[in-house]
Amino acid sequence: MGDKISIKNLNFYYGKNQALYDISMKIPEREVMAFVGPSGCGKSTFLRVFNRMNDTIPYARVEGEVKIDGKNIYKTKTDVVALRRKVGMVFQKSNPFPKSIFENVAYGIRINKMHSGKKDLADRVEKALRDAALWDEVSDRLNTSAFGLSGGQQQRLCIARALAVQPEVILMDEPASALDPIATQKIEELVVELKKKYTIVIVTHNMQQAARISDKTAFFMLGKLIEVNPTEKMFTNPDDELTEDYITGRFG
Amino acid sequence: MMDRNTHSRRKLVSGAMTLITAACAIAAIIVLVLILTYIAAKGLTTINYEFLTDTPKPVGEGGGIGNAIMGSALMTLLATAIGLPIGIGAGVYLAEFGENIFGNTVRFLADTLIGVPSIIVGIFIYTLIVLPMGRQSGLAGALSLAIIMIPIVARTTEEMIRLVPQSMREGALALGAPQWRVTWNIVMPAAASGIATGAMLSIARISGETAPLLFTALNSRFYNYFFDQPMASLTVQIYNYATGPFEIEHQMAWAATLILVGLILVINVLVRFLTKKKY
Numbered sequence: 001m002g003d004k005i006s007i008k009n010l011n012f013y014y015g016k017n018q019a020l021y022d023i024s025m026k027i028p029e030r031e032v033m034a035f036v037g038p039s040g041c042g043k044s045t046f047l048r049v050f051n052r053m054n055d056t057i058p059y060a061r062v063e064g065e066v067k068i069d070g071k072n073i074y075k076t077k078t079d080v081v082a083l084r085r086k087v088g089m090v091f092q093k094s095n096p097f098p099k100s101i102f103e104n105v106a107y108g109i110r111i112n113k114m115h116s117g118k119k120d121l122a123d124r125v126e127k128a129l130r131d132a133a134l135w136d137e138v139s140d141r142l143n144t145s146a147f148g149l150s151g152g153q154q155q156r157l158c159i160a161r162a163l164a165v166q167p168e169v170i171l172m173d174e175p176a177s178a179l180d181p182i183a184t185q186k187i188e189e190l191v192v193e194l195k196k197k198y199t200i201v202i203v204t205h206n207m208q209q210a211a212r213i214s215d216k217t218a219f220f221m222l223g224k225l226i227e228v229n230p231t232e233k234m235f236t237n238p239d240d241e242l243t244e245d246y247i248t249g250r251f252g
Numbered sequence: 253m254m255d256r257n258t259h260s261r262r263k264l265v266s267g268a269m270t271l272i273t274a275a276c277a278i279a280a281i282i283v284l285v286l287i288l289t290y291i292a293a294k295g296l297t298t299i300n301y302e303f304l305t306d307t308p309k310p311v312g313e314g315g316g317i318g319n320a321i322m323g324s325a326l327m328t329l330l331a332t333a334i335g336l337p338i339g340i341g342a343g344v345y346l347a348e349f350g351e352n353i354f355g356n357t358v359r360f361l362a363d364t365l366i367g368v369p370s371i372i373v374g375i376f377i378y379t380l381i382v383l384p385m386g387r388q389s390g391l392a393g394a395l396s397l398a399i400i401m402i403p404i405v406a407r408t409t410e411e412m413i414r415l416v417p418q419s420m421r422e423g424a425l426a427l428g429a430p431q432w433r434v435t436w437n438i439v440m441p442a443a444a445s446g447i448a449t450g451a452m453l454s455i456a457r458i459s460g461e462t463a464p465l466l467f468t469a470l471n472s473r474f475y476n477y478f479f480d481q482p483m484a485s486l487t488v489q490i491y492n493y494a495t496g497p498f499e500i501e502h503q504m505a506w507a508a509t510l511i512l513v514g515l516i517l518v519i520n521v522l523v524r525f526l527t528k529k530k531y
């Protein structure tokens with residue numbers, strides 16, 4: 001299978017502080033890539049490189065090359081809005097809009113004019129909520145505020161919101177951090193299901209989760225990519241000693 | 253023994269502090285209540301239908317403040333129609349795009365303008381509008397009120413928009429929303445109740461202004477619906493009645509004051525109502 005994203009010699013700076021060091025790697029199409037590593041190692045920063053979300057931080061700076069479908073997304077003429085439409089994101093901290101549950105999911109569909117009429121819109125919202133394993137809990141209160149949901153429900157709402165616009169790549173920053181085991185399992189099943197159509201990059205602190213759902217795993221430390229390999233190899237016979245120490249819980 | 257002593261002392265100090273702060277709170281309320289009851293006592297008896305609808309008449313023949321209420325309403329309305337969009341627009345710009353020299357300059361000027369005594373705004377409009385037009389007018393009055401309003405609305409709008417978390421903007425951007433849509437249908441609604449509060453407070457503020465209207469709108473003895481003519485206002489009418497020589501005029505000044513305070517109170521209650529969050 002081809003590579004959806006390829007990164008070459010990427011350096012990233014928050015002002016004077018360098019957060020990512022000379023990263024090169026490829027992310028294959030229709031696979032699940034897991035990012036693991038200790039807190040503060042730059043996983044979120046790296047993830048936000050792919051949809052240029054770091055553009056919102058005025059003092060942030062990117063060097064190097066990031067190609068999606070063969071096109072360098074950091075070229076000046078890149079249409080950032082179209083890029084983000086194609087590369088969806090579920091954030092580390094859930095961030096619902098101050099709108100109803102329905103409107104939260106409908107927002108992306110509306111702005112991208114994906115629906116043909118009211119019925120179609122409602123169907124798309126329902127499908128997204130079902131995929132995110134939230135429908136049964138909210139179907140009878142779609143018009144109430146999204147802030148009335150529990151933390152875990154809000155997280156699933158944000159997943160539904162991202163799914164509703166049917167991106168090609170989905171970036172998930174710890175999408176299951178506030179979920180109970182049952183919801184977590186549903187999200188994991190969803191991820192496995194989604195990779196039939198989408199390319200998925202998922203950040204997780206849960207090693208078992210990475211082992212269960214990802215095809216490849218990348219291990220980061222202090223802004224450096226230590227190792228990237230097929231998940232099975234990573235968890236049985238990693239190339240790097242640091243990886244082994246981290247995965248087996250000897251540090252971090 | 254020792255323990256019990258410190259314990260009772262702490263209790264004593266704590267009790268005393270509670271008493272002192274409570275006394276301060278009561279003092280603050282008492283002043284307000286005194287002012288309100290005094291105005292009510294002085295003004296209530298004069299208020300009747302005729303007073304609320306009639307135009308001013310020579311002393312001893314009755315008369316009322318109908319045209320002044322109408323004039324105030326018209327000028328406040330026009331000032332709001334001009335000042336609110338400009339103020340909110342400027343505030344949105346400052347919050348979302350104003351991190352540059354131009355933004356900082358605008359911010360500084362707005363803060364300066366907020367601190368300028370309103371009479372100076374009146375003089376400014378007098379030179380700019382009244383002199384070239386050759387007469388005072390409702391338009392000139394409304395414009396000076398708008399100038400007072402704009403910087404207040406702009407700065408409160410900016411503050412309210414800044415309170416909207418960055419993560420919410422990112423959530424919308426990540427769905428492929430262009431910047432203007434993020435501002436328009438995520439940030440603005442999230443800040444709406446705060447912006448509305450700022451708007452209402454600025455309306456309450458301008459409806460109590462007298463000084464800038466003295467030069468610009470002057471006054472009128474008639475119902476006047478044309479903005480190119482001098483226009484009456486509650487505040488200027490109060491000023492005229494209060495500075496008149498006759499006791500009956502003073503009574504009417506109290507009554508008009510009561511009406512004005514009542515209107516401002518209504519606006520404030522409306523603010524309370526608006527700030528109740530929907531989502």
Ligand SMILES: Nc1ncnc2c1ncn2[C@@H]1O[C@H](COP(=O)(O)OP(=O)(O)OP(=O)(O)O)[C@@H](O)[C@H]1O
Pocket residue numbers: 014019038039040041042043044045046057092
């Ligand atoms: N907006 C920012 N401004 C400046 N420095 C930042 C910013 N965001 C992150 N950093 C720094 O960059 C480094 C990487 O942060 P990042 O959030 O990418 O880590 P992470 O791997 O996602 O951690 P976690 O697992 O805790 O989410 C950290 O040292 C962090 O302090």
Ligand SMILES: [Mg+2]
Pocket residue numbers: 043044045092173
């Ligand atoms: Mg993170």
